[in-house]
Amino acid sequence: xxxxxxxxxxxxxxxxxxxxxxxxxxxxxxxxxxxxxxxxxxxxxxxxxxxxxxxxxxxxxxxxxxxxxxxxxxxxxxxxxxxxxxxxxxxxxxxxxxxxxxxxxxxxxxxxxxxxxxxxxxxxxxxxxxxxxxxxxxxxxxxxxxxxxxxxxxxxxxxxxxxxxxxxxxxxxxxxxx
Amino acid sequence: xxxxxxxxxxxxxxxxxxxxxxxxxxxxxxxxxxxxxxxxxxxxxxxxxxxxxxxxxxxxxxxxxxxxxxxxxxxxxxxxxxxxxxxxxxxxxxxxxxxxxxxxxxxxxxxxxxxxxxxxxxxxxxxxxxxxxxxxxxxxxxxxxxxxxxxxxxxxxxxxxxxxxxxxxxx
Numbered sequence: 001x002x003x004x005x006x007x008x009x010x011x012x013x014x015x016x017x018x019x020x021x022x023x024x025x026x027x028x029x030x031x032x033x034x035x036x037x038x039x040x041x042x043x044x045x046x047x048x049x050x051x052x053x054x055x056x057x058x059x060x061x062x063x064x065x066x067x068x069x070x071x072x073x074x075x076x077x078x079x080x081x082x083x084x085x086x087x088x089x090x091x092x093x094x095x096x097x098x099x100x101x102x103x104x105x106x107x108x109x110x111x112x113x114x115x116x117x118x119x120x121x122x123x124x125x126x127x128x129x130x131x132x133x134x135x136x137x138x139x140x141x142x143x144x145x146x147x148x149x150x151x152x153x154x155x156x157x158x159x160x161x162x163x164x165x166x167x168x169x170x171x172x173x174x175x176x177x178x
Numbered sequence: 179x180x181x182x183x184x185x186x187x188x189x190x191x192x193x194x195x196x197x198x199x200x201x202x203x204x205x206x207x208x209x210x211x212x213x214x215x216x217x218x219x220x221x222x223x224x225x226x227x228x229x230x231x232x233x234x235x236x237x238x239x240x241x242x243x244x245x246x247x248x249x250x251x252x253x254x255x256x257x258x259x260x261x262x263x264x265x266x267x268x269x270x271x272x273x274x275x276x277x278x279x280x281x282x283x284x285x286x287x288x289x290x291x292x293x294x295x296x297x298x299x300x301x302x303x304x305x306x307x308x309x310x311x312x313x314x315x316x317x318x319x320x321x322x323x324x325x326x327x328x329x330x331x332x333x334x335x336x337x338x339x340x341x342x343x344x345x346x347x348x349x
Contacts, residue, residue, distance in 0.1 A: 075286075075288070077298065077320065077322065079342065080342050080343050080344075080345050081320050081340075081342030083286075083298070113256075115247075115249065115336065117294055117324060117326060117336075118291065118293075118294060121294055123324050123335070123336045125256075142343065146251070148251070148336075148338050150290070150296055150324055152290060162290055162296070163288075163296045163322070165322045165340065167338075167340035167341075167342075168343055169252075169253035169340075170253055170341040171253045171254070172253075172274070172275075172317030172319070173274045173306055173307075173308070173314065173317070174314075
């Protein structure tokens with residue numbers, strides 16, 4: 001009822017000014033939506049760049065730079081189901097795996113999907129592949145797999161990995177034998 | 179002058195509406211009692227819900243454990259969204275998972291935000307059959323979930339099961 005009274009009161013110049021105000025408000029909210037959209041695509045790029053930085057650092061043997069992508073309390077589960085907690089242990093494990101199994105090999109990672117659970121928290125699914133594997137006496141190590149990283153925007157605006165899971169997809173039912 | 183008054187009144191009205199909404203949406207105060215299920219308890223309930231739905235091959239009940247935009251990425255493929263998840267379960271329960279049951283256990287619960295958790299656990303699928311209908315040993319694996327607290331309670335946001343490689347492959 002009150003609102004109706006306000007409207008019937010407004011006429012002439014006042015009405016035009018009022019429309020102008022409304023227009024400005026609408027324009028401003030439209031702009032903020034557009035800016036929000038811009039931020040969202042920037043965030044998606046930032047999340048995707050984590051995998052790109054990861055692979056670059058790994059191939060360069062810079063495990064400190066790999067470790068920098070993780071939060072101090074992040075966790076990691078490797079291909080064998082072994083669980084590691086904390087950036088320090090994760091970084092050490094990557095150093096060991098690289099020198100023991102993948103020295104000289106070239107890793108590539110492709111981000112397949114980024115799913116924003118919240119504006120500051122996303123799940124990113126990637127596939128990884130290793131080429132130029134070193135000659136080894138034993139069975140060849142896995143050369144293809146998937147990795148899922150859960151990333152969270154930090155207070156400084158940087159995205160970091162809070163959880164990392166990697167796996168080689170296997171069906172629970174073996175393929176029929178020849 | 180009149181405009182200023184109008185804006186002030188609109189803002190005041192807006193504030194009243196906003197306060198009304200805020201009061202309405204404020205969560206009911208939950209008494210700290212031993213019986214109130216914790217977030218972790220509620221996620222365990224989700225897991226037992228999956229065990230039950232799986233045993234009955236109830237695809238709708240299984241999919242209802244997922245968030246509306248929840249997804250599942252398995253060796254069989256990616257199902258994005260609750261209805262795709264339901265379709266995935268339907269195909270599996272008519273196919274390789276027909277007649278199976280699952281037992282799942284949560285081994286780790288980590289709250290990232292008040293309404294987002296990363297959970298890990300183990301699973302064992304029993305009753306698998308081979309291509310010639312022969313009995314297969316149970317498939318044992320690990321699962322990771324990113325779970326979200328929705329208006330309807332905790333739901334699975336992302337499901338990422340895996341079967342670990344045998345350690346001998348590490349060489």
